[in-house]
């Protein structure tokens with residue numbers, strides 16, 4: 001991505017690009033591409049919709065706006081990117097299923113990939129032709145992901161990966177993954193980890209669905225049994241995977257916390273206000289007050305997200321401040337489920353498939369993920385305490401101990 005670009009568009013250029021974005025969105029961001037099936041079993045319809053939209057974007061020269069044209073991007077400036085996000089804010093989000101592929105895997109490939117890796121993988125990632133997933137969490141390593149036990153051992157020109165990952169979102173619909181594995185068990189736990197690219201379609205990669213409370217099966221357990229990857233698929237430096245993982249987690253918090261559009265939006269408040277108007281509850285002063293609180297929280301979150309995005313576009317890598325947006329999103333999810341209960345009443349407690357309230361009910365049960373995915377609320381608070389407010393760090397007794405001498409996660 002162009003690091004610091006200061007391109008300023010003329011009024012005519014701004015108007016022309018805005019019109020181009022709007023015409024594209026009016027034609028293609030119809031919201032019909034599987035979005036009515038948000039809670040469908042394995043998410044395949046929404047993924048197909050997202051890929052088709054992304055393909056159209058690529059054909060129109062609007063995919064990967066700030067990535068160079070030689071790796072499949074549009075080679076445009078941050079001024080163009082801002083206009084695109086502002087226009088996109090008025091349309092349904094068509095590409096939420098590509099959040100991990102584009103919001104996390106793509107910037108990490110771009111930041112740490114070799115020229116050969118970029119040439120091989122970036123264009124197909126940007127166009128949505130190939131989808132990527134993130135394989136960090138393990139049964140004994142979630143918040144403390146540096147305790148991971150999946151290992152990679154060198155064998156000639158290849159690495160052999162063995163181990164288990166868990167909660168891997170959309171692994172079953174992904175072509176490639178970014179996986180963390182231990183490459184030096186003698187080093188302290190943060191120092192012996194490396195990052196690899198892995199082919200999710202390889203027969204040695206077993207993907208098992210996890211059943212969610214809302215009926216979906218969007219994430220998975222993933223088992224690697226003697227999975228071979230070429231030595232050239234090491235991503236970044238050997239045993240430096242922790243630094244890259246930290247960068248990816250920061251991109252993740254920004255992707256989750258700020259979304260794909262820009263400008264002030266309050267989608268949850270809008271939906272609930274519309275419902276309260278229809279049912280007459282809008283005249284209840286307590287309901288009105290709670291709806292207004294939601295409106296204010298979402299407005300504030302939009303403004304903070306705009307600041308985070310502006311910092312990134314000014315050439316700064318996302319910092320720990322991304323945790324603020326992530327934490328705020330989790331707070332809004334919590335408020336939202338209380339408000340849905342208040343406005344829709346007992347109907348959302350017990351529903352049957354096809355009921356009018358089904359989507360609202362599923363939003364309630366699904367909302368708990370916001371407090372966990374991308375790092376739990378407690379971990380965001382720790383990050384904000386340590387790195388934003390400068391408070392003393394949590395004590396870490398295992399920081400300098402060789403990993404092989406630790407009893408971590410599932411090790412007994």
Ligand SMILES: Cc1cc2nc3c(=O)[nH]c(=O)nc-3n(C[C@H](O)[C@H](O)[C@H](O)COP(=O)(O)OP(=O)(O)OC[C@H]3O[C@@H](n4cnc5c(N)ncnc54)[C@H](O)[C@@H]3O)c2cc1C
Pocket residue numbers: 100133134135136137138139140141142143144166167168169170219369372373374375376377378379382394
């Ligand atoms: C919807 C969803 C999608 C996900 N997708 C992916 C994915 O694509 N790829 C992937 O790799 N992972 C994914 N995850 C996994 C996610 O990153 C982990 O669930 C998360 O990091 C928490 O880890 P854990 O589940 O092991 O919980 P634990 O780490 O065991 O935490 C349990 C509890 O202890 C608390 N806790 C732990 N450590 C501390 C501490 N130091 N201080 C205070 N409290 C603490 C936590 O806050 C939590 O309440 C996903 C999770 C969800 C819910």
